Amino acid sequence: MSDTASPAPIQDQPPDLPAGKHRFHWVERFADGWAVYRKNIIGRIGLALLALFALMAVASFIPQLVDPMYHPMTGVDPYISHSTGPSLRHWLGTDYIGRDIFSQLLAGARIAFMVGISSALISILFGTTIGMVAGYAGRHTDLVLMRLADMIMVMPTLLVVLILSALFGQLNIWVIVLMIALFRWPGVARVIRSQTLSLRHRPFIEAARVAGASHLRILFRHILPNVMPLALLYMSFRVTSAIIIEAALAFLGFGDPGTVSWGMMLQWVWKTGHMFQASYWLLPPGICISLITMAFYMTGRAMDDVLDPRLRKEET
Amino acid sequence: MGLRPFVIRRCIEIAVIFFVIMTVLFVLFRLAPGDPVERMVDPSMTPEDAQLLMESMGLDRPVWTQYLYYLKNMATGNMGISFHYGEPVIHILMDRLPNTILLFTSAIILSALLGVFLGKIAAWRRGERTDMLMTVGALFCHTLFLPWLALIMIWFFAYHVGWFPITGMVTPAVWIDPDAGMISKALDVLHHMALPLMTLVLTHFGSYLLIMRSSMLDTLKEDYIITARAKGLTEKTIRDRHAAPNAALPVVTSVGLSLAFSINGGALTETVFTWPGIGRELVFSVSHSDYPLAQAAFLLIAIVVLTANLLVDVLYAYLDPRIRY
Numbered sequence: 001m002s003d004t005a006s007p008a009p010i011q012d013q014p015p016d017l018p019a020g021k022h023r024f025h026w027v028e029r030f031a032d033g034w035a036v037y038r039k040n041i042i043g044r045i046g047l048a049l050l051a052l053f054a055l056m057a058v059a060s061f062i063p064q065l066v067d068p069m070y071h072p073m074t075g076v077d078p079y080i081s082h083s084t085g086p087s088l089r090h091w092l093g094t095d096y097i098g099r100d101i102f103s104q105l106l107a108g109a110r111i112a113f114m115v116g117i118s119s120a121l122i123s124i125l126f127g128t129t130i131g132m133v134a135g136y137a138g139r140h141t142d143l144v145l146m147r148l149a150d151m152i153m154v155m156p157t158l159l160v161v162l163i164l165s166a167l168f169g170q171l172n173i174w175v176i177v178l179m180i181a182l183f184r185w186p187g188v189a190r191v192i193r194s195q196t197l198s199l200r201h202r203p204f205i206e207a208a209r210v211a212g213a214s215h216l217r218i219l220f221r222h223i224l225p226n227v228m229p230l231a232l233l234y235m236s237f238r239v240t241s242a243i244i245i246e247a248a249l250a251f252l253g254f255g256d257p258g259t260v261s262w263g264m265m266l267q268w269v270w271k272t273g274h275m276f277q278a279s280y281w282l283l284p285p286g287i288c289i290s291l292i293t294m295a296f297y298m299t300g301r302a303m304d305d306v307l308d309p310r311l312r313k314e315e316t
Numbered sequence: 317m318g319l320r321p322f323v324i325r326r327c328i329e330i331a332v333i334f335f336v337i338m339t340v341l342f343v344l345f346r347l348a349p350g351d352p353v354e355r356m357v358d359p360s361m362t363p364e365d366a367q368l369l370m371e372s373m374g375l376d377r378p379v380w381t382q383y384l385y386y387l388k389n390m391a392t393g394n395m396g397i398s399f400h401y402g403e404p405v406i407h408i409l410m411d412r413l414p415n416t417i418l419l420f421t422s423a424i425i426l427s428a429l430l431g432v433f434l435g436k437i438a439a440w441r442r443g444e445r446t447d448m449l450m451t452v453g454a455l456f457c458h459t460l461f462l463p464w465l466a467l468i469m470i471w472f473f474a475y476h477v478g479w480f481p482i483t484g485m486v487t488p489a490v491w492i493d494p495d496a497g498m499i500s501k502a503l504d505v506l507h508h509m510a511l512p513l514m515t516l517v518l519t520h521f522g523s524y525l526l527i528m529r530s531s532m533l534d535t536l537k538e539d540y541i542i543t544a545r546a547k548g549l550t551e552k553t554i555r556d557r558h559a560a561p562n563a564a565l566p567v568v569t570s571v572g573l574s575l576a577f578s579i580n581g582g583a584l585t586e587t588v589f590t591w592p593g594i595g596r597e598l599v600f601s602v603s604h605s606d607y608p609l610a611q612a613a614f615l616l617i618a619i620v621v622l623t624a625n626l627l628v629d630v631l632y633a634y635l636d637p638r639i640r641y
Binding site: 150151153154155156157158159162163164165166167168169240244245247248251252253254266269270275276279282285286289290293294297298 | 333336337341344345348349455456458459460461462463464465467468470471475573575576577579580583584587588595598599601602603605607610611614617618621622625
């Protein structure tokens with residue numbers, strides 16, 4: 001759909017058309033895509049899992065309202081000061097100082113969405129802009145930007161963030177999000193660049209140029225709508241890697257101490273030496289991290305099918 | 317372009333990248349809050365030793381001179397003295413390097429081979445139950461959270477079943493024993509390596525399998541496969557000798573692209589299994605504010621990643637002459 005279906009309709013319209021017409025086109029595109037997506041079993045499972053995690057994230061505000069002892073970070077059961085197994089009072093048991101594991105698990109879902117989506121949005125923003133500029137400008141700009149991308153691409157993000165936290169001390173969760181985003185744009189930029197290269201000499205771009213459109217206008221009005229679907233597809237993969245990196249960082253003990261993430265929970269099990277005794281505590285966070293990355297990965301692959309008609313045929 | 321000019325060009329590119337990484341690290345160490353001298357010289361050293369170390373690193377000179385000293389010291393391997401071990405950093409890291417290379421390369425090669433082998437079969441039986449099972453299994457393994465898988469491995473195979481040791485790389489008793497031959501020592505290391513290796517291979521082969529499968533499906537549509545069929549070759553020959561070698565090329569590319577990801581995983585694996593490698597040393601030094609060790613470990617990891625990248629590129633250029641444009 002990105003380049004084969006019909007990129008022309010929007011661009012052929014005069015720029016001052018009422019906004020409604022544009023929106024109508026987007027809705028139609030979305031409906032078409034959804035029809036294909038719905039047929040994909042992997043995509044349906046992925047979406048269902050994501051809905052479940054979203055529900056968990058929303059529900060994460062409830063436990064501490066029921067009783068302050070269920071607060072994931074500061075709530076301590078007055079009668080329990082060590083790790084205990086699942087019970088009616090604590091559905092998944094308690095951690096080493098008597099905090100409720102279930103409410104920590106819910107809070108972790110919130111952090112995972114927050115980290116994954118915000119970091120992915122930022123890196124998509126960078127990647128798309130840089131990729132479009134590199135592909136459109138060509139020559140030296142292209143060369144410099146792509147070499148920069150190559151350089152960042154070979155760096156192991158986790159270890160880079162690790163060394164930064166050694167130098168700058170304990171990192172805030174938003175700094176971590178930004179760091180992950182800053183090191184994850186090159187992959188997106190490369191794909192968007194090659195897409196832009198193939199669009200650059202299409203008749204509708206030439207027409208816009210002849211009509212006197214500025215470079216910025218061509219980039220953001222004419223090229224951006226056509227690379228947007230691809231950027232969105234990459235977003236789901238970026239969410240996955242952001243969640244994994246944050247979790248790994250927290251697991252190693254360099255997460256934001258003010259947040260309860262699933263990686264942090266695993267770190268507590270591991271560092272307090274409960275991993276052999278407390279499987280009720282070891283299993284849930286790991287299953288959640290694995291499942292949420294799988295869910296985003298599955299939705300990404302299903303979206304890939306929607307965007308690439310060639311793949312769609314192969315599956316049947 | 318022949319193979320040699322291509323290799324030389326890639327070497328130069330990689331040297332430039334490494335130079336930039338080194339420079340950025342230098343700048344970061346000066347930009348960070350706190351005293352840069354305190355970051356390189358252990359506060360608990362005697363004044364005389366500290367003075368000597370500072371002079372050898374040029375820490376009493378202006379920043380530009382410091383940078384030149386830094387480059388010179390990197391070239392000669394004088395990377396400072398570890399706060400924790402009290403030994404020159406380079407000795408510690410050179411001791412750990414072979415362990416990392418052993419675990420890392422065997423993990424990458426094994427997972428690529430496994431991915432290619434299973435992906436080949438999945439594509440050959442496309443649409444059947446085998447294909448479905450393999451694809452789902454690969455997707456599942458690929459998305460497992462590595463440190464957690466490592467913990468589960470230890471919990472199950474080392475603690476419950478007791479087949480493998482829980483941590484470390486060697487059993488001291490075996491290595492101290494003067495009668496122990498090379499074989500028993502090698503077996504001991506293998507025994508310790510089994511779990512970390514399994515963890516790395518399990519989390520890596522999935523993506524290679526998926527890539528091999530889709531690449532193989534494309535290859536099977538090519539004309540030369542039809543020709544091979546028309547010639548009356550056996551199915552096995554077509555699959556293994558005509559289709560698979562060509563289909564495996566994208567896997568090589570993806571090994572190169574995922575190297576950074578693999579070294580992240582390597583560091584996590586080493587840390588959980590207390591495998592004495594560079595990745596674990598980096599994590600350790602960061603949590604103990606051992607700056608000279610952290611800096612050197614990071615640079616050494618950068619060298620490992622870049623070299624591995626170079627090797628993959630050369631392998632690819634060797635396998636596919638079209639790439640040497």
